[in-house]
Amino acid sequence: MASPVVVIVGGGFGGVAAAKVLKNAPAEIVLIDRENHNLFQPLLYQVATSVLSPGQIGVPIRDLLRHHKNTTVILGEVVGVDQDRKQVFVCDADRQDVPIPFDYLILATGVTHSYFGHDEFEKFAPGLKNLADAEAVRNKILTAFELAEAEEDPSTHQDLLTFILVGAGPTGVEMAGAIAVMVRGTMKSEFRRIDPASARIVLVDRSSRVLASFSEKLSAAAKKRLENLGVEVKLGQNVDQIDADGIVVAGERIFSKTVIWTAGVAPSPAGKWLAAETDHAGRVRIQNDLSVAGRPEIFVVGDTASLDRGGKPLPGVAQVAIQQGRYAGKLIHRRLTGKSAPGPFSYFDKGNLAVVGKGFAVLESGKVHSSGLIAWFAWAAVHLQFLADSSLRLGVFLQWVWTYLSGRRGARLIVNPRVSEAQKAVPDTTVKAAASSG
Ligand SMILES: Cc1cc2nc3c(=O)[nH]c(=O)nc-3n(C[C@H](O)[C@H](O)[C@H](O)COP(=O)(O)OP(=O)(O)OC[C@H]3O[C@@H](n4cnc5c(N)ncnc54)[C@H](O)[C@@H]3O)c2cc1C
Known part of the structure; x- marks a missing residue:
């Protein structure tokens, strides 16, 4: 008899x-992902600000699972689920809607950016969710300095050297701190026509605090630290407009060529695939055993799931996703081996950390609230511990020590996707033929 299949x-x-x-x-x-790598998103901002290179925070999924003899990894995008026939549909570079059957299904498809109904902002304010985004943001930031250095008219320098971050959650705060350290330290003596330290860094949020998920005291400490680093923090102000010239916030135009979206996220379409009940944000409401109501063989975990604890939904953080993934795997394992189901899922909150520039972080774990250097060591230790692979841990550790001591950054390369010579050589007729056959 064929083995049961867990997708x-x-x-x-x-x-x-x-x-x-x-x-x-x-x-x-069978594990399916549209990317070939597992990504440590909490350090994406360090790729975007040139501290780390992409290969230091991502690892091929098949490499991670190479010792799992019962596991097949498929590169493809899931586009739908037929719950009654127990199939998921996958598209890859060559094929559309390939059905893959399952006995058990775990959906762990995360979130994407949300521009709160203003999708037109995306063109001018890229977000930060995957490695391609991080490279695009890095290119944008580094290119702004190059354009300013090449520009002989000093009146345009200020627009080029104004960096705006929309959203003062952990990503916005961490990015703002990292850009500040880069412009005031790393780049100090490299330019001749511009002074990188004169760059304006603006962090905007409609909330009244930065890091709103932390205590008021830690939010205030983070804000003070940002201001000491030279970041302008604009709170309680709505961004009304983002365009090629910058942003309009609370009626004021701020000119900038580099706006980065670090605000909202929206869940993957898992709720639509399952036609399941969702919360106000569109995340799939799940039962206490993380399954979908009426479908004991389908589980949804992580950022794309919604489970209330203490009257509030669990936050979209890595710890929730890891603990839920482990629980769903364990439950299925027990069913497959004829054992009784575990008790309901319970979340153990290990705490919250965010870094603000060099040598400073805020930490909140139970009754422990701390800010400064010790919290920064805790932040570094926790992030190293949770990197997926020991080679990544070693690489990131060495890079951090070197960056900390030397002030230099490892990956300040502008890598622009250009049409290669080989692509240019493809005759136009191929494109036309492909288009007319579609
Ligand atoms: C910039 C940034 C900083 C963060 N910082 C922190 C932090 O400091 N601490 C913290 O705890 N959390 C942080 N988070 C949140 C944390 O990364 C998420 O909570 C966590 O990644 C959620 O895990 P997940 O498994 O639900 O989704 P993800 O880790 O996002 O994984 C989803 C996977 O599904 C794949 N996928 C999606 N749709 C499809 C599809 N249709 N077909 C095939 N594959 C698909 C994606 O390629 C991806 O590999 C941060 C997130 C971001 C973006």
Whole structure:
């Protein structure tokens, strides 16, 4: 008899945690992701600000799971689920809607950017969710300095050297701090026509505090630290407009060529695929065992799931995704081996950390609230611990020590996607033929 098939969609924190628990399960595990790598998103801002290179925070999923003999990794985008026939539909570079059957399904497809109904902002204010985004933001920031250096008319320098971050959650705060350290330190003596330290860094949020998920005292400490680093923090102000010239915030135009979206996120379409109940944000409402109501064989975990605890939905953070992925994997493993189901899922909150520039972080864990250098060491230790692979841990550790001591950054390359010579050589007729056959 064929083994039961467990399909996991998403090789992020939740999906990989589930796959790890199912390593020795008597089943065929199929993990599908549209990227070939597992990504440590909490350090994406360091790729965007040139501290780390992409290969230091991502690892191929098949490399991570190479010792899992029962697991097949498929590169493809899931576009739908047929719950009655128990199939997911996958598209890849060559094929459309390929059905993959399952006995159990775990959806761990995370979130994407949300521009709160203003999708037109995206063109001018890229977000930060994957490595392509981080490289695009890095290119944008570094290019602004190059354009300013090449520009002989000093009146245009200020627009080029104004960097705006929309959203003062952890990503916005961490990015603002990292840009400030880069312009005032790393780039100091490299330019001749411009002074990188004169760059204006503006952090805007409609909330009245930065890092609103932290205590008021820690929010205030983070804000003070940002201001000491020279970041302008504009709180309680709505961004009305983002365009090629910058932003309009509370009626004021701020000219800038580099606006970065660090605000909202929206869940993956998992709720639509399942036609399941969702919360106001569109995340799939799940039961206490993380399954979907009426579908005990379908589980949704991580950022794309919604589970209330203490009257509030669990936050969209890595710890929730990891613990839920492990739980769903364990539950399926127990069912496959005829064991009783575990008790309901319970979340253990290990705390919250955010870094603000060099040598300063805020930490909130139970009754422990701390800010400064010790919190920064805790932040560094926790991030190293949760990197997916020991080679990444070593690489990032060495890079951080070098950057900390020397002030230099490892990956300040502008890598622009250009049409290659080979692509240019393709005759026009090929394109026309492809278009007319579509
Ligand atoms: C910039 C940034 C900074 C963050 N910082 C922190 C932090 O400091 N601390 C913290 O705890 N959390 C942080 N988070 C949040 C944390 O990364 C998420 O909570 C966590 O990644 C959620 O895990 P997940 O498994 O639900 O989704 P993800 O880790 O996002 O994984 C989803 C996976 O699904 C794949 N996928 C999506 N749709 C499809 C599809 N249709 N077909 C196939 N594959 C698909 C994606 O490629 C991805 O690999 C941060 C997030 C970002 C973006």
